[in-house]
Amino acid sequence: MELSGIQGAASPLQSGINGKGNAALGKDEFLKLLITQLQYQDPLNPMEGTEFATQLAQFNSVEQLINLNDGVNGLANAQNIMSSGLNNSLASSLTGKTARVLSNTVHSDGKSEQVIHLRLQDLAAETEITIRDANGKTIRTETLSNLGRGDHSWTWDGKSDSGVRAPEGDYTIEVAATNGDDTVNTLTFIEGLVEKVRFTSQGVELLVNGVRLPLGDVEEIGV
Numbered sequence: 001m002e003l004s005g006i007q008g009a010a011s012p013l014q015s016g017i018n019g020k021g022n023a024a025l026g027k028d029e030f031l032k033l034l035i036t037q038l039q040y041q042d043p044l045n046p047m048e049g050t051e052f053a054t055q056l057a058q059f060n061s062v063e064q065l066i067n068l069n070d071g072v073n074g075l076a077n078a079q080n081i082m083s084s085g086l087n088n089s090l091a092s093s094l095t096g097k098t099a100r101v102l103s104n105t106v107h108s109d110g111k112s113e114q115v116i117h118l119r120l121q122d123l124a125a126e127t128e129i130t131i132r133d134a135n136g137k138t139i140r141t142e143t144l145s146n147l148g149r150g151d152h153s154w155t156w157d158g159k160s161d162s163g164v165r166a167p168e169g170d171y172t173i174e175v176a177a178t179n180g181d182d183t184v185n186t187l188t189f190i191e192g193l194v195e196k197v198r199f200t201s202q203g204v205e206l207l208v209n210g211v212r213l214p215l216g217d218v219e220e221i222g223v
Contacts, residue, residue, distance in 0.1 A: 094194045098222030099208050103190045106156075107210030110168035114156045114209075117189040122149050124177035124184045129154060132172045139166050147177070170211065189219065 106114045116129060124147045131140040139160045144152075159165050177184035192209035199205075204215040 094206060094221065095197055097194055098192065099194050099206060099218055100189055100191050100220040100222075101206065101208055101213045102187060102217040102219060103208075103211060103213055104173045104188045105170055105211050106173060106190065107170050108156075108158055108166055108168060109210070110158070110165065113158055114171075115191070116154045116156055116173055117151065117191055118153070118175050119151050119187040119189070120147055120149055120177055121185040122182075123147070123179055125179045127152075127175060127177040127184075127186075130174040130176070131156060131166075132174065133166070134169055134171075136172075139171065 100117075106116065108114055118127070118129075120127070125145065127144040127147050129140075129142045129144070130138060133139055140156065141161060142154065142156075144154060173188050175186040175188055177186050190208050190211055190213065194206050194208055195210075196207040197204065198207065198212070202214075205212045206215060206218070207213075
């Protein structure tokens with residue numbers, strides 16, 4: 001579209017568009033520019049019919065694209081609502097079932113042992129497990145040798161390196177596995193009964209072994 005003849009008249013509209021931080025024209029802005037061009041065109045050199053028809057076709061294409069975009073957004077919103085409803089219905093039925101959930105946190109009651117579940121992506125000559133308290137202080141370290149690829153577990157007796165029982169609280173598990181000079185990727189899990197299901201503004205959470213975990217981190221549900 002030729003805009004040189006209406007530059008002064010179109011500048012407020014262009015400023016309004018730029019003020020929104022979006023240089024793309026919507027259908028309303030496109031139509032306003034087209035009407036303004038017709039008002040300010042040179043009567044001695046009017047726009048040719050083919051050019052006018054081309055610009056109308058461009059306007060029609062813009063309108064169709066905007067309507068299509070609105071339709072896609074509406075469909076996406078409907079799918080999100082339906083997915084949220086299904087997740088809530090599923091979560092409500094999980095209480096009392098066994099769950100395996102990705103997590104690097106365990107909760108100790110200050111009395112019981114805690115089983116640490118981990119998965120190695122490859123053979124590891126050495127696997128170092130470090131347990132830290134809520135302040136990041138190292139409580140316990142343990143090194144396991146020659147673990148193969150796959151799932152493993154190690155039982156923490158709840159005591160520190162000095163043999164003192166750690167108090168009740170949440171503890172962070174760090175696993176560093178190596179095979180020679182190569183680092184082996186690892187994952188840590190919690191396994192236990194789903195004690196509660198919570199519906200929060202951040203999504204559905206499960207309480208497993210005293211730890212609050214997102215529903216999306218669940219890997220496996222048992223009977």
